[in-house]
Amino acid sequence: MIGKLKGVVDSQGEDHVILDVHGVGYLVHCSARTLQALPAAGEAASLAIETVVREDMIRLYGFRSDAERECFRMLQTVQGVGAKVALGILTVLDPPALTAAIGRGDKTALARAPGVGPRLAARLVSELKDKTPAFLPGPGEAAVPYTAAVADAPRPVADAVSALINLGYGEPQAARAVAVVAEAAGEDADTATLIRLALRELAA
Template sequence: MIGKLRGIVDSTGDDWVILDVGGVGYVVNCSTRTLAALPMKGEVASLAIETYVREDQIRLFGFMTDIEREWFRLLQTVQGVGAKVALAVLGVLKASDLANAIALQDRAAVARAPGVGPKVAARIVAELKDKAPAFASVDAGLIQLQDDIDEKRAPGAVADAVSALINLGYPQIQASGAVSAAMRSAGDGAETAVLIRMALRELSK
């Protein structure tokens, strides 16, 4: 099983690169982000490799980091997500941004990937939400707030404040982040009007 390849970039295509390793050319499937990050033809590149062995073929998938490879594996645990869709997602979202999007239940961010519709995006964020926080860089309180809003567990004043900001044109994730910051300053039991005013102050920074 191949876990890593280091060789000379021989040629590239829409979704692959050939790495020359000691005179042997390995065809490695990659996301568009990984291909864009590769050095120029003739230069040395190193890729973390995921090897798929089938009865009729062996396929290699390459990634710039081990974390990106781990997300490739995690994405494919979701029903309806295969290697092609997983690469498409990683082509538009780097690993940290994907973790944040899933942790915050940001389906729209995931749905930006080619071939990923709203239903698949919803399944990805729903089925991986318990695993994403370990990789996410966003505040844990914001993750919890977003989860509470999605599950309709958030206090009325909080939910109303987020809804008011969304009605003003702010994206849900940005609105939730501002209200989360307002909650930390105002404390539990703050009224909707107070949360909105403080959240708007946060958004204007």
């Protein structure tokens, strides 16, 4: 199984990239968010890979981080969500935003993804609310996957989580609070703003 590819971007299509690894071109399907984040043709790139093997095909799916790949796997445990829909959701919501939306029961945010109607959005919230601890860990659960998601987030988000941990909050608690307020505050929110809003969230 292929778990990671590191090579040079050869070309991009609407839903895939061809990654040249030592002269072999791998066709890797990606979300639009991942494709937009890739460098130009001829430049180096690295992708976490999910390999799907079926009787009639072998297909590779690529992600910017292990956290994004874990979200892709998690989404497909819900009936009615295949690889295409999962990639569509990850185009609209990155891992921190996705886990925050599920945690809040925000069906509207999920329904923004192509192929996700109100009924499927409700099913996603219902079925994944007990699985999101893989990213927002509860007592006794491993924090590594969500740590990866935080590290993949914008710098102000990661710095805000770090600051809250330094104030004595647990990493899962801090990460959950920052993920919730970051989506509402917008992409331009700085670290100080996120810390202030997260403290209010934690005190609520």
